[in-house]
Amino acid sequence: YSAEFSAPSSAAVDGSVFALYCYPNAAVLQIDYIAIYDITDxxxxxxxxxxxxxxxxxxxxxxxxxxxxxxxxxxxxxxxxxxxxxxxxxIQGNLVLNAGFERDFDNWTAPASATIMQAQNPHSGSKIVKYGSAASTTLLLSNT
Structure with a gap:
């Protein structure tokens, strides 16, 4: 899998885009938790x-x-x-809202190939994202 993070282009903008994608497309990725911390200073x-x-x-x-x-x-x-x-x-904690997907895809834009499932042995919480294979690139985007 791969992760991509792009910071805002302006210092006045309070936000960013965080995207995960699978490569090769035939892969299946299960995501338990996503964390981003602010260590700017x-x-x-x-x-x-x-x-x-x-x-x-x-x-x-x-x-x-x-x-x-x-x-x-x-x-x-x-x-x-x-x-x-x-x-x-x-360094107060995770900056990603609903990082453990406990509220399903609230604060996330998810592709059709991504589904929420009950976790068997999670890092935290009780849910994970099953990121299924797709014919083309699909993105799971945080809306925070």
Whole structure:
């Protein structure tokens, strides 16, 4: 199987398109759960954390603490608190609505070859999508 994700073309647009498709067309794919997480600021947060750690190592020299500017220390502390708050707020959970198909195809556009079935041994929930073979490319699209 293959997955395709395309981000919006404008920063002002809040949404995206997520599509799954089977190749070759004669294949059957059963989908239990789909998850997408927003980790947009993870790299910047890691960089801020690294900078704070380097600053702490620089301030301590040969076992003696160097007196630092109080406002600079406060600014670094506030920056670290903001970075940690960003981590807590950015990675909250799955951004795909009805990702386990518990409400059938609500929030999804499904091809005729896709059906909902009761799962025997699911990752989560009680339903899965059976994505049947088709003569041409078919897409299962999230409408979120």
């Amino acid at each position: 993870a790299v910047a947060i890691d960089a801020n954390t690294s900078a704070v750690m380097q600053l702490q190592q620089t301030v301590t020299q040969q076992g003696k603490d160097i007196a630092a500017n109080a406002s600079a220390t406060t600014a670094v502390s506030a920056s670290l608190k903001a970075a940690m708050a960003d981590v807590d707020n950015k």
